[in-house]
Amino acid sequence: MTNDVSQGPTPEEGQDLLISQRRYRKMRIAAVLSVSVVAVVPLLIMTGVNAYQYQQALRTEVTSPLVRFAANGKQSLESFLSERLSALAMVVRERSYEELRDSRQLNRVLVNLRQAFGGFVDLGVIDEQGVQVSYAGPYELEGRSYSEYNWFHEVGMRGLYVSEVFMGYRNVPHFVIAIRQSTGAGSEFVLRATIDTDVINTLVGSLAVHRSGDAFIVNRENILQTASRLYGDVLERCPLPPFPFSTQAELIEVEDESGESLIASYAQIPRSPFTLVLLSPRGELHAGWLSLRQDVLIFLAISVLLILGVVIGGSTYVVNRAREADLKRAALYHKMEYTNKMAAIGRLGAGVAHEINNPLAIITEKAGLLQDLIMLSEEMPPKDKLMGLVNSVLKSADRCGGITHRLLGFAKHMEVQRETIDLDVLLQEVLGFLEKEAAYRNIQVDLDFPEEPPAVVSDRGQLQQVFLNIVNNAFAAVDDGGHIHIGIREVGSGAVTVTIADDGVGIPEDSLSRIFDPFFTTKKGAGTGLGLSITYGIVQKLGGQISVESKVGEGTCFTVTLPTGQAFP
Amino acid sequence: MEAEALRVLIVDDEEELVSAVEERLNLRGFQATGVTTGTEAMEYLADRPCDVVLLDVKMPGVGGLEVIKRIKEEHPGVEVILLTGHGSAQDADRGMQLGAFDYVMKPVKIDVLVRLLISAAERKAKGEA
Numbered sequence: 001m002t003n004d005v006s007q008g009p010t011p012e013e014g015q016d017l018l019i020s021q022r023r024y025r026k027m028r029i030a031a032v033l034s035v036s037v038v039a040v041v042p043l044l045i046m047t048g049v050n051a052y053q054y055q056q057a058l059r060t061e062v063t064s065p066l067v068r069f070a071a072n073g074k075q076s077l078e079s080f081l082s083e084r085l086s087a088l089a090m091v092v093r094e095r096s097y098e099e100l101r102d103s104r105q106l107n108r109v110l111v112n113l114r115q116a117f118g119g120f121v122d123l124g125v126i127d128e129q130g131v132q133v134s135y136a137g138p139y140e141l142e143g144r145s146y147s148e149y150n151w152f153h154e155v156g157m158r159g160l161y162v163s164e165v166f167m168g169y170r171n172v173p174h175f176v177i178a179i180r181q182s183t184g185a186g187s188e189f190v191l192r193a194t195i196d197t198d199v200i201n202t203l204v205g206s207l208a209v210h211r212s213g214d215a216f217i218v219n220r221e222n223i224l225q226t227a228s229r230l231y232g233d234v235l236e237r238c239p240l241p242p243f244p245f246s247t248q249a250e251l252i253e254v255e256d257e258s259g260e261s262l263i264a265s266y267a268q269i270p271r272s273p274f275t276l277v278l279l280s281p282r283g284e285l286h287a288g289w290l291s292l293r294q295d296v297l298i299f300l301a302i303s304v305l306l307i308l309g310v311v312i313g314g315s316t317y318v319v320n321r322a323r324e325a326d327l328k329r330a331a332l333y334h335k336m337e338y339t340n341k342m343a344a345i346g347r348l349g350a351g352v353a354h355e356i357n358n359p360l361a362i363i364t365e366k367a368g369l370l371q372d373l374i375m376l377s378e379e380m381p382p383k384d385k386l387m388g389l390v391n392s393v394l395k396s397a398d399r400c401g402g403i404t405h406r407l408l409g410f411a412k413h414m415e416v417q418r419e420t421i422d423l424d425v426l427l428q429e430v431l432g433f434l435e436k437e438a439a440y441r442n443i444q445v446d447l448d449f450p451e452e453p454p455a456v457v458s459d460r461g462q463l464q465q466v467f468l469n470i471v472n473n474a475f476a477a478v479d480d481g482g483h484i485h486i487g488i489r490e491v492g493s494g495a496v497t498v499t500i501a502d503d504g505v506g507i508p509e510d511s512l513s514r515i516f517d518p519f520f521t522t523k524k525g526a527g528t529g530l531g532l533s534i535t536y537g538i539v540q541k542l543g544g545q546i547s548v549e550s551k552v553g554e555g556t557c558f559t560v561t562l563p564t565g566q567a568f569p
Numbered sequence: 570m571e572a573e574a575l576r577v578l579i580v581d582d583e584e585e586l587v588s589a590v591e592e593r594l595n596l597r598g599f600q601a602t603g604v605t606t607g608t609e610a611m612e613y614l615a616d617r618p619c620d621v622v623l624l625d626v627k628m629p630g631v632g633g634l635e636v637i638k639r640i641k642e643e644h645p646g647v648e649v650i651l652l653t654g655h656g657s658a659q660d661a662d663r664g665m666q667l668g669a670f671d672y673v674m675k676p677v678k679i680d681v682l683v684r685l686l687i688s689a690a691e692r693k694a695k696g697e698a
Binding site for chain 1: 676
């Protein structure tokens with residue numbers, strides 16, 4: 001016993017641990033999951049949203065100058081062309097066909113145009129038949145016929161013409177603008193000017209946005225009209241797919257033949273075959289984004305890992321603490337239960353000691369008498385007299401033995417074990433301890449047991465404690481000469497009730513709801529307030545129920561309902 | 570002392586104890602009688618003279634304390650020595666208040682009991698004188 005107390009009782013600990021570990025593992029997983037989701041999901045969403053916004057901003061930052069430059073470039077080129085076309089238009093309005101047919105006059109016009117606008121290489125006047133009737137410029141082209149040339153027919157049709165870039169006789173890239181005008185004598189002529197592409201080259205070259213970018217002009221057949229950094233020289237073929245028609249600056253993503261992805265901004269120059277194209281490699285656009293994305297991903301990964309680490313660590317710590325606390329509480333509860341039982345046994349012990357005292361007194365007196373007879377009588381006392389005394393001694397010793405045996409039997413049932421128990425026998429055992437007290441105090445204990453009381457499968461030691469606590473309380477509640485009624489009844493199938501009723505002082509109504517609370521006691525100074533709370537706990541653990549009814553001055557009735565069958569938890 | 574044997578009444582619910590003590594006291598020259606209930610004791614005292622009553626405190630029915638109260642009321646000259654068990658110190662105190670000569674705890678050594686009986690009888694004699 002002493003050993004048990006110092007080590008603390010460990011009933012059911014193995015089972016508790018098994019249940020606990022599963023329960024706490026679940027608890028931990030739930031905690032980790034919920035906290036992780038709550039912590040990580042907003043982080044992921046925020047990072048995603050930020051990254052998207054940043055990507056958009058970055059894109060705008062890269063693409064908007066591209067579009068702006070394309071629009072500006074288109075504007076400049078359009079102005080360049082229309083200025084020169086207007087100049088030609090002015091020339092043919094101001095000067096008559098006859099004046100222009102004069103090469104000297106035409107030369108003066110060319111000089112003026114060169115001074116005013118620049119870019120003019122030569123001027124030529126072509127009559128209706130396509131023959132160049134006068135020419136001003138560095139070459140000897142007078143008399144040359146253009147009647148077979150497409151451009152001549154086109155200017156005849158539209159009145160205005162801007163050619164594609166070509167090498168021509170001079171083997172330098174240039175293009176031609178031409179305008180048709182009436183001679184005033186019923187026929188028409190064409191004023192044709194060759195424009196140097198240098199000005200355009202300079203203009204376009206200045207438009208490249210990035211060092212790795214490109215800017216050039218293509219015609220409708222995707223032939224380069226100015227040199228391209230990426231795709232070669234003038235009149236080479238641009239490997240990009242054809243650009244859809246648009247006079248507004250448009251932004252598209254294209255892929256060239258080498259598979260490189262590019263961002264292109266383009267715009268068609270009105271009244272010309274030219275399309276201005278500005279290119280920026282996608283990598284340029286992505287370089288910033290990629291490095292940002294890498295930073296973001298690293299940051300995100302570290303954050304998530306940190307959060308998960310903290311969450312797992314924290315959850316484990318908290319759950320472990322909870323488990324420790326639970327185990328400690330369970331151990332404390334077991335210890336309390338044990339202490340309570342030992343206290344109950346201690347109370348019984350006093351009664352038992354008194355009970356033992358009686359047979360002990362008889363033994364002392366009988367043995368003393370035996371001694372007297374031997375010492376004081378002169379002759380040997382008769383044999384049957386001696387035998388009678390010895391038998392008395394033996395009988396009393398047996399009585400002592402019975403009492404101690406009963407007490408030991410009561411104290412030893414500490415481990416939870418299921419067995420089939422006859423409730424009437426168990427109640428008789430419990431009452432055995434209080435028999436003498438009942439006799440001395442004239443307390444009448446009525447037993448109302450059925451002929452064949454139902455057996456229950458339960459824990460003997462725990463049930464003994466339950467009934468001992470309740471019956472002890474009943475004894476404390478009644479006055480000398482009081483009544484206690486104990487009944488066993490089978491209710492329905494699978495349950496049996498034990499009622500312990502007394503006609504004692506009763507419990508006030510306001511205390512009634514609290515009597516199963518730990519440390520609540522009505523026995524001022526005499527009780528620990530644990531008895532009924534522990535009784536309640538044990539009954540619950542055995543799968544039963546306990547209830548109480550009481551009226552002050554009339555008595556108290558405890559009802560314990562127990563499952564009969566195998567419904568042991 | 571020798572000429573007049575002390576009359577002792579033993580009251581205890583254990584018959585075996587009563588008979589043994591009775592016989593042992595008789596062997597020592599007392600005139601002892603034993604009864605097993607409080608009621609019997611009162612009946613006995615009503616008819617016969619007695620010097621000292623040896624009285625068990627805890628008895629079913631009429632308890633020892635009730636008996637001593639009645640003895641002191643009805644036979645104030647009779648001295649009472651209480652026999653008590655473990656854990657009944659309160660009863661012993663109560664008995665002393667009610668006028669017991671002394672109390673002894675069971676089991677009792679016969680020599681101690683004899684000395685107590687003689688002392689009680691001496692006080693009774695003094696009281697009568």
